[in-house]
Amino acid sequence: MRKEKFVYNTQTLRYEKVVEPLRTKVLRLFGFLSAVLVAAFIIISITLKYFPSPKEKALIREFKQMEYMYMQLNNDVENLTKVLDNVQDRDASVHRLMFGMDPIDKNVWEGGIGGHNKYDKLTKYKRTGDLLYATLDKVGKLKQQMAIQSKSLDTILTLANDRETMLASMPAIKPIRSDKLSRNIRSLSGFGMRLHPIFKRKKRHTGIDFTSPKGTAVQATGNGTVHSVLNKRSGYGTHIIIDHGYGFKTLYAHLSAVDVKVGQKVVRGQVIGKVGSTGTSTAPHLHYEVILKGVKVNPIHYCMDGLTPKQYQELADMAAISNQSFD
Helix, strand or coil, X not given: CXXXXXXXXXXXXXXXXXXXXXXXXXXXXHHHHHHHHHHHHHHHHHHHHHCCCHHHHHHHHHHHHHHHHHHHHHHHXXXXXXXXXXXXXXXXXXXXXXXXXXXXXXXHHCCXXXXXXXCHHHHHCCCCHHHHHHHHHHHXXXXXXXXXXXXXXXXXXXXXXXXXXXHHHCCCCCCCCHHHCHHHHCCEECCEEEECCCCCCEEEEXXXXXXXXXXXXXXXXXXXXXXXXXXXXCCXXXXXXXXXXXXXXXXXXXXXXXXXXXXXXECCCCEEEEXXXXXXXXXXXEEEEEEECCEEECHHHHCCCCCCHHHHHHHHHHHHCCCECCC
């Protein structure tokens, strides 16, 4: 039963019942409810913190597992970065040693990904933000370096293919097979000042004369395109000029027959004509020249096929003897 409150009225000399205003009742009720809510919040907070529910426990375990997996992912990214750095070092060696090019600029390789920081929002996650930020930043840098390395490898492949084409095009073999040369190429006239067989005076000889029987096959010394086929009554007589690209041309003179035509593609070792003695010539032989960027150079440096260093030196010494040329 609710207690009633009475107060003594000195004027009426009687006890009178106290009647509380509605405002006071409302304030008292609001205060009570506020206290209850605050107490409930504190109790719930303590309960959630120290006594999680089974569902919360499962979420906590899942979070810890994800955190562990992120740590593993971060380690894997670091290992991949080390592997890519090793590939980049090898790439630099290939560029520097094989192709004479500068390696990838270190400032480009180590540069940032640029633009605004798209991972700023992660910093609001106190427990995982830093880890996610570091991992995603490393992944972004790794992706950029992989793109740079991919372009570099494309460049290397292009250079390698071009170098392979260049090596196949450069004059690198004798224009007549060694087994077809007279006296095992013991009789030849080399590059330089030689006694002209007809005019009997010293004259600059701009090629090498390979002696061989008339009709012996003459072969292209590198891949290229037939630049010209000329027939002269004097000088080189019937001769072929092949353009190998990369600044190289070769000339094959005093031929008795021609097996190619202007504009035709030829490959190294392909028969292009036959030895003869046309033009200003005293005996069947092949006059062979190598022209590099418009300058006639010593062909002996481009006749290295099938020769040991000792044999090549003997051939070079023989070509250097100041004897009489055949044309």
